[in-house]
Amino acid sequence: MILNDFLIQNETGLFCAYGNFYLDPKMPVVNAVISHAHGDHACSGNQHVYCTKATSLFMLHRYKKFAAGTFYLKAYHESFMLHGVKITFISAGHMAGSAQVLMEYQGVKYLYTGDYKLQDDPTCEVIEFAEADVLITETTFADPNTQHPKAEDEIKNLNDTEMNIMLGAYALGKSQRIIRLINDHCPGKRVLVHHSIMPFVKLYEQLGMDMGKYEMYDRKVMKNNPKGLVYLVPPMVFKSYIKAINVVRVFASGWKHLQSSTGLQLCISDHVDWNDILETIRQVKPKEVWTTHGSGSQLKDYFKDTLLVKSLN
Structure with a gap:
């Protein structure tokens, strides 16, 4: 059974009480599971950080000795346990070392995307898809009118x-x-x-x-x-x-x-656009979609008769 309170959004970030950890906290916490090293997802000062090797290197450079108390480096597909929740990182395609976080608890799979993209990019790992009961997706550009060029x-x-x-x-x-x-x-x-x-x-x-x-x-x-x-x-x-x-x-x-209105334009995004989000939902095959990092209202309207979509913001 899907637990509606498996992830709760508060002022610190997305909290999983069942595993006693935060996903990409905005301020220091005891247990931080970090999807990638951008500043809006990875803060300094956490006691324990679970992330990929690349993410740790970027955080150590940016935050120096304040990056974290202890890093626990995890490879893609290497599962580990946090207070009964099984966690596995899979590549997100957003930047080097970026990871989606697959969480399994009481037979239910919850997949948190962090930031991700489907476009080709030789400077980072290619995105992978994993089926899950709940997809927790970023919705930065979740607008039918937004389609990123190549x-x-x-x-x-x-x-x-x-x-x-x-x-x-x-x-x-x-x-x-x-x-x-x-x-x-x-x-x-x-x-x-x-x-x-x-x-x-x-x-x-x-x-x-x-x-x-x-x-x-x-x-x-x-x-x-x-x-x-x-x-x-x-x-x-x-x-x-x-x-x-x-x-x-x-x-x-x-x-x-x-973008400049008079000169060159360079519309290059490292996030999914509307069609990419729909493709991700097709690949993950979730029973529910939870949205974060942006408005999921248009996604909710699009799936109103076929799929439960709710916002965690």
């Missing part, structure tokens, strides 16, 4: 200008994917990487990911080369360098409001 097609937009490009992207996950995409599809571009992004690039390579060619950003290189450069920067830097000449700006994101 990242391979979007990155080719950079070939449409000879000007230097200041390209904004999140430092972890997105930036590494962008570097590889440029190498694969924009052979005429040189990639310059902001110093705050470089440690994550090196960690990706340490994990065996092939990034391709890139260089540490050098102001002289940018000034002396008026075309053909892509300067990859984190969001906080994106609107700086206001005096730079012969530079066009573009931000890599699935959010339309972050």
Whole structure:
């Protein structure tokens, strides 16, 4: 029997009282099961953290000695127990080391997706599907009008200008994917990487990911080369360098409001869109769908006569 209170959303995050752990807590807890290392899913200061090796490396770099009291590193498909709940990580395809969390309790399977994507991405593990009684899915872009274009097609937009490009992207996950995409599809571009992004690039390579060619950003290189450069920067830097000449700006994101209305656009998302969520439901075959990280109202309307959909927000 599905337990309606198996996961409860509170101000700290998604809590499983049956296993006495939190999924991706927003503040330090005793037992944290972390799906991936992005800041809105992985905070510092937890006493015990259960995650993949890649997630631990990213957290240790970002939070240093405050990352966690103790890490318990788990490989994909390696099951472990937390107070009677059997937990197994399977790949989520969101970024390196990202995991869906399959929880089994009293014969019922609950699958928490964390953030995930179905698009191809050579810089992270391919998503896997597992059948479950309950699918707990993120709904960041759960809108029938949202359909992400192929990242391979979007990155080719950079070939449409000879000007230097200041390209904004999140430092972890997105930036590494962008570097590889440029190498694969924009052979005429040189990639310059902001110093705050470089440690994550090196960690990706340490994990065996092939990034391709890139260089540490050098102001002289940018000034002396008026075309053909892509300067990859984190969001906080994106609107700086206001005096730079012969530079066009573009931000890599699935959010339309972050796209330029006058220049280049780079709609590259690391989340599922509407069709991807529907495909995931087809693959998982759940009896119920619980939604989080976004509005699941349109999903609930879509399945109103065929499948129970409820929000945990």
